Amino acid sequence: MGRLVFEARWLGMGRLLCLLAGPVLEASAWHLFRAGPLPGSGYQGDACGSVPISSLRRPEDFAVGTLEDDAARAAVPQCPVKDGATASQAGGHAGAFQVLENGQVAKISKAFQRPGDSTGYLERHVNASAVEWRAYMEMWCLRRLLEQPDNESLSSVWEMQQLEEHPLMPFVTGGAMAWAPQFYGICRLDDGHQLFYMVLDDLMHQFNKPCQMDVKLGYMTGEPDYSWKHIRHQVVDMLTPSATHAARVVGYKAWDPVNNKFTEPASKHSASVVSLRTALTTFMDAVPDPLLTFTLDALRPSKDMLIRMAAWWHDNGIGVLDTIGMSVLMVFECAPTRGVPTPRPLLKLIDFAHLYPHSEHEGWPDNGIDVGMISLARQLARQMVRLAAQHGTDLPEQGHGAKKVSAAAHVECPAPQREILLTRADCALYGQQRGTTFVTWSQTGFLHLAAPEAPEGAGPKGKCRVCDGLVAFGADGLVSSGSSGDTWEVYRLG
Numbered sequence: 001m002g003r004l005v006f007e008a009r010w011l012g013m014g015r016l017l018c019l020l021a022g023p024v025l026e027a028s029a030w031h032l033f034r035a036g037p038l039p040g041s042g043y044q045g046d047a048c049g050s051v052p053i054s055s056l057r058r059p060e061d062f063a064v065g066t067l068e069d070d071a072a073r074a075a076v077p078q079c080p081v082k083d084g085a086t087a088s089q090a091g092g093h094a095g096a097f098q099v100l101e102n103g104q105v106a107k108i109s110k111a112f113q114r115p116g117d118s119t120g121y122l123e124r125h126v127n128a129s130a131v132e133w134r135a136y137m138e139m140w141c142l143r144r145l146l147e148q149p150d151n152e153s154l155s156s157v158w159e160m161q162q163l164e165e166h167p168l169m170p171f172v173t174g175g176a177m178a179w180a181p182q183f184y185g186i187c188r189l190d191d192g193h194q195l196f197y198m199v200l201d202d203l204m205h206q207f208n209k210p211c212q213m214d215v216k217l218g219y220m221t222g223e224p225d226y227s228w229k230h231i232r233h234q235v236v237d238m239l240t241p242s243a244t245h246a247a248r249v250v251g252y253k254a255w256d257p258v259n260n261k262f263t264e265p266a267s268k269h270s271a272s273v274v275s276l277r278t279a280l281t282t283f284m285d286a287v288p289d290p291l292l293t294f295t296l297d298a299l300r301p302s303k304d305m306l307i308r309m310a311a312w313w314h315d316n317g318i319g320v321l322d323t324i325g326m327s328v329l330m331v332f333e334c335a336p337t338r339g340v341p342t343p344r345p346l347l348k349l350i351d352f353a354h355l356y357p358h359s360e361h362e363g364w365p366d367n368g369i370d371v372g373m374i375s376l377a378r379q380l381a382r383q384m385v386r387l388a389a390q391h392g393t394d395l396p397e398q399g400h401g402a403k404k405v406s407a408a409a410h411v412e413c414p415a416p417q418r419e420i421l422l423t424r425a426d427c428a429l430y431g432q433q434r435g436t437t438f439v440t441w442s443q444t445g446f447l448h449l450a451a452p453e454a455p456e457g458a459g460p461k462g463k464c465r466v467c468d469g470l471v472a473f474g475a476d477g478l479v480s481s482g483s484s485g486d487t488w489e490v491y492r493l494g
Contacts, residue, residue, distance in 0.1 A: 030134060030357060031162060032141040035066045048141030049162070056144040060102075062185030062199050064140060067112055079106045079187035079197055088204060089329070090212045090251035090264065098189070098197060103205040106187055106197035109133055119193050124229070128353035135168075135352040136183040136198060143172040143182070167320045167357070170312060171349070179309065179349045206343040209255035209262075209335035213283055214350075215328045216250045216272075217372035219243065223324055223354055224364060241276040246372035248272045249279035250327070254286035255334035280379045284387060287334060296384055296395070298332035298345040303380040305347045307426055310373035311433030317369060322361050324354035326369070328376060374420050374430075378461070381423055382447040385459035389448055395459070400428035402439065402491035412488045413440040413467035420464050423447070424489070427464035431493050436466040440488045 034047045046053045046065035053065045063076040080101045087097030087105060098106040110121040111129040145163055171180040184199040204210045219242055222233025241248045249271045253262040263286045265271040271279050287295055306328070332345035358364070388395035422430060424441050431439035447459030470490065 030138040032145070032166070033134070033137040048145055051145065051148075053141075056141075056148075058144075060184060062187045064137070064185040067186070067196075073112070073188075073194070076186055076188045076196065079189050079199070081106075081189070088210075088253065088262070090214045090253045099202060100187075100199065103202050104184065104199050105202035105204075106189075106199055109186065109196050109198045112186075112196045117193075119195070131355065132351075132353040133186075133198060135355045139168055139172050139180060140183050140185070142166055142168055146173065167316065170309075176344075176346075177305075180352070181348055181350065203329065203331055203346060203348060206346075207331065207333050208337050209333070210331045211252075211254045211283075211287055211334035212329065212331040213252040213280075214250050215247050215330070215372075215376055216242065217247055217326050217328060217369050218324055218367040219246050219371075220367055221325050236272075240272045241279075241375075245276050245375035246368035247276060247328075247375045249274075249276065249283070252279075252283040252286075254283060255288065256286070257288055257335065276375060276379050277382065280383055281386070284383050294336065294342070295332070295387065299380050299384050300398075302330050302332075302345055302347045303377045303384070303426070304429060306373045306377035306380070307422075307429050308433050309349075310370040310377065311430050313370040313373065315434060318366050320358050322354075322356045322358050322364050322367065323352070323369060324367060325351055326355060327351045328373070371418070371420075374422070377426065378421060378447075381426060381459065381461075385446075385448040397423070397460075398425035400425040400491075402428040402431070402493050405438075405490040405492055411440075411470040411472055411490060412442075413438060413465035414471050416465060421461050422464040423459060423461055427462070427466075428491060428493065430464060431466040431491075434466050437468045437493060438466070438470055439491050439493060440465045440467070440470070441491070442488045 032048050034049070048056055057064060063072075067073045067076065079098060082099045082101050085099035087099050089097060096108050098108075100106055109129045109132070110119070110126045111133040113119050113121050113126050142163065168180075170178070172178050172182075181201040181203060187197050187199050189195045189197065204212070220234065220237055221242060222230040222237075224230055237243050250268050251265065251271060253264045256263045265282075271282075274282075284295070327350050328347060329350050330345070330347050333342050336342045385395055420430075421444065422441075427439050427441045441462050441464055443460050443462040445461055447461050
């Protein structure tokens with residue numbers, strides 16, 4: 001039944017309700033963004049490490065840092081809403097986004113509500129917004145500090161090392177390949193209430209008619225705090241692919257050129273309760289037929305990106321980051337414009353309302369984020385094979401560059417705690433990203449059967465293991481599948 005969480009430690013989030021007080025923010029284990037005065041510096045504002053935020057701000061930034069008083073709140077710039085534009089992110093809450101000028105989008109933040117404000121947000125929503133804003137401020141600090149020439153603003157070698165080893169590094173580096181949307185600060189809209197918004201990259205801006213899919217990652221989608229909300233989430237998770245695959249589709253949009261509108265699920269729940277395979281098949285079958293070649297080209301980089309993410313998370317995220325309710329958002333063009341270069345497909349991590357350093361919740365179990373990424377990558381590989389077969393196209397196996405070890409008939413990588421299933425090429429990519437010496441792969445079936453009654457299929461899938469040292473079948477003391485008749489192919493990476 002996958003993973004059921006019966007034991008976890010809860011650290012109350014009520015302390016984040018009043019975000020405006022610097023000492024409250026200091027309680028977070030994020031170590032770059034600091035609210036309030038810098039000890040011994042005489043500087044009274046917020047800082048990133050030892051660097052005042054005021055010296056890191058760029059012209060494109062809005063309000064960054066805490067909003068400590070009425071004057072600071074009044075100084076927050078107005079959101080430059082784009083006339084006639086409608087936000088259209090799959091899986092998002094209605095009214096949560098405003099499309100802005102300059103390729104940006106504003107996401108409503110409830111983090112700045114104060115006692116007595118007329119907005120009347122629920123405390124748990126304020127807390128969640130506070131966590132997300134805090135995570136984005138940490139990313140902002142990390143990005144801006146890395147942009148400094150030779151990190152000239154940092155006061156010590158220790159601070160430079162803190163940057164290089166920061167767990168959010170892939171969220172902000174790599175330019176367009178950064179895992180998270182870029183954050184530019186806070187803007188406001190006054191519409192009877194004073195509403196604050198986080199300004200982010202508009203992930204739909206470059207596309208004409210974006211096909212998009214939102215996949216929630218993790219075995220659990222509610223914080224393990226023994227609350228009724230957690231129990232409710234746990235029951236729902238048990239009825240969805242989250243329990244078995246650590247991933248479930250919560251929304252999608254596919255452009256329908258015949259009816260000139262987007263196709264989407266009847267509700268978020270209707271997409272969540274079906275299997276991951278069914279949900280992706282439904283989404284891909286809604287994509288216009290003539291786009292087969294482009295669709296395959298869009299799926300491959302997204303699949304490969306997920307495998308890279310999973311490899312990094314396995315080695316660097318588990319026991320370092322805790323996240324619940326985080327999603328993968330995949331976007332590609334569904335109506336290319338003639339004579340205009342087609343935008344590259346996009347894949348981002350979004351929804352950080354429950355993203356913490358693990359030190360804040362050391363009793364929480366691993367939520368299987370890497371497992372969810374592998375599950376989604378495998379399903380994208382399946383869709384590629386299925387769509388190609390459906391259109392009578394042979395999809396050749398990806399090259400992987402690994403060298404097969406010919407004299408390895410009775411050895412394998414040690415059995416892991418949890419087997420993963422990938423294609424041969426994707427297994428090699430996973431091993432390369434993990435930095436291991438060997439991968440061993442044993443075929444278990446096919447990604448797609450030619451027909452339900454036919455045994456032949458396309459796209460071999462199999463057990464994938466990675467390691468630095470090979471062992472004889474069963475030598476690890478576990479019941480090795482290799483010893484029960486599986487044939488293992490052994491590849492050396494390098």
